[in-house]
């Protein structure tokens with residue numbers, strides 16, 4: 001049995017604190033409510049600092065979703081009360097600790113006992129436990145106990161101290177009488193007036209204040225503990241000035257920034273009022289519409305729920321599902337060639353349908369099922385029907401590793417990093433499309449420049465023919481970050497001013513013509529939507545088949561290859577934007593189809609088709625998909641999908 005010796009265990013603190021101060025810390029009593037990511041780290045940090053007495057509370061048990069940040073969360077502790085686990089961990093560091101456990105959490109009935117004789121309180125409560133937090137801070141103020149709150153924000157921490165006789169928690173945050181959501185917004189902005197973390201929230205849908213959901217990092221929890229324990233040390237040892245509310249501090253390790261904030265009046269300060277008004281507006285605009293209806297309950301429902309995330313041209317989702325029994329359903333497609341100039345003979349819809357089949361096949365493996373597909377030969381090609389049968393996966397087959405990426409995959413239409421793809425990236429992507437397909441890369445400054453010029457010219461066709469104008473009017477949802485059945489304008493990749501101009505122009509064809517004719521109206525959109533993104537990427541890629549594409553089945557198979565490549569890219573942290581319109585206009589030219597009444601546009605398309613042939617150096621009849629790819633953050637504005645209920649067709 002190893003012997004514990006307090007002086008020896010904490011001897012390395014000496015230097016930054018004196019031996020006498022170490023003795024003082026040993027005599028101190030600290031209360032910590034909440035033992036999750038922040039509270040657990042507080043307890044262990046303060047134990048190692050040599051604090052001798054703790055009151056700790058938590059009513060939760062550990063679960064797997066705690067693993068990313070909570071000191072006590074591991075396979076060994078899943079299902080165990082947090083307060084017990086943390087007590088054991090702390091006692092493993094200092095077996096002489098005096099610990100009082102409050103396994104019921106904190107509330108009005110035990111606050112007196114929880115704060116009895118306490119020298120300092122550290123807040124480790126869940127961000128959303130706002131009522132409990134207010135009660136503890138109010139009790140601390142009434143009893144004259146210094147109280148510290150440290151909030152993990154992004155990859156940094158913000159700290160506020162409330163000292164006896166100073167500004168109180170309530171004076172600072174002004175939560176009284178506010179609805180819960182408003183209280184949560186006020187708490188966030190009060191903690192972090194500088195909002196250093198806002199700029200790098202790359203997956204905003206992870207934040208849902210109303211549903212009590214938010215992302216976290218282990219680094220932020222560790223920083224909270226380091227910063228709060230330092231404040232506690234200064235308070236407990238009476239060392240130097242301690243800044244208290246309305247002063248606050250935030251350190252952001254990701255942005256390499258540290259700020260002091262000063263908000264006299266707390267959330268009543270004019271700057272805070274302004275910030276709150278902006279935050280309320282942004283939150284309202286950012287909230288993705290939640291698909292109504294119950295969550296999917298059966299394997300088939302879960303597969304259909306995932307299947308919805310298959311990509312389709314302009315987010316048209318040209319399909320419905322009809323369920324036959326728990327193991328069989330049908331996909332009823334309908335192409336959009338009757339109104340969409342980009343859906344040449346239904347090809348784009350067929351490719352999307354192929355991507356849908358691949359998505360279903362992948363999602364099925366997660367349910368331990370194998371999906372097989374049978375296209376009904378008698379159904380017209382404009383409205384293809386595919387029968388899907390689900391049966392158990394053959395023994396030994398695992399869920400496909402691409403399946404978890406289905407809902408993450410999305411288009412990024414903004415410029416990406418110009419760093420070339422690595423050989424490993426290219427190898428993985430080339431393998432993803434399967435043996436019947438090859439991937440051709442257009443790379444380097446020269447390649448990207450040629451492609452960018454070509455896309456710039458191609459965009460001129462798109463923006464000057466009435467046939468495309470009618471499509472754009474139908475498929476853009478204005479003033480939107482998300483769209484269930486179209487493309488939100490914020491996902492197009494243009495700046496807000498250009499979007500305003502486009503919106504103004506697109507109310508009538510006459511306006512478009514006027515703008516194009518007299519004001520070079522196509523320049524800004526072409527620059528922002530085509531030229532710059534085409535230069536700003538790691539490479540352009542072409543997926544082509546080993547043989548000429550002939551009928552619907554060839555396009556379905558091509559769509560499956562595309563979806564495998566796209567999901568592989570997502571899994572590698574790469575972003576993709578399809579660049580299909582040059583392929584489509586060239587194909588019109590190749591087939592001699594008069595796709596527009598505008599003769600200049602048809603001539604432009606002919607010359608463009610020749611350039612594309614030269615650039616790609618291939619057989620045009622084998623081309624499945626053209627796009628650009630590169631490193632970069634995923635798009636924050638994106639197309640969502642119709643709810644499952646809307647995609648289900650009654651008999």
Ligand SMILES: Cc1cc2nc3c(=O)[nH]c(=O)nc-3n(C[C@H](O)[C@H](O)[C@H](O)COP(=O)(O)O)c2cc1C
Nearest residue numbers: 311312313314315351352410411578579580581639
């Ligand atoms: C066959 C096909 C063609 C597409 N063509 C283009 C295109 O030319 N340009 C573009 O920006 N997006 C294109 N897209 C992307 C769709 O607009 C996008 O997948 C859809 O809006 C859904 O959005 P998400 O992929 O972000 O979920 C295409 C998608 C498919 C399946």
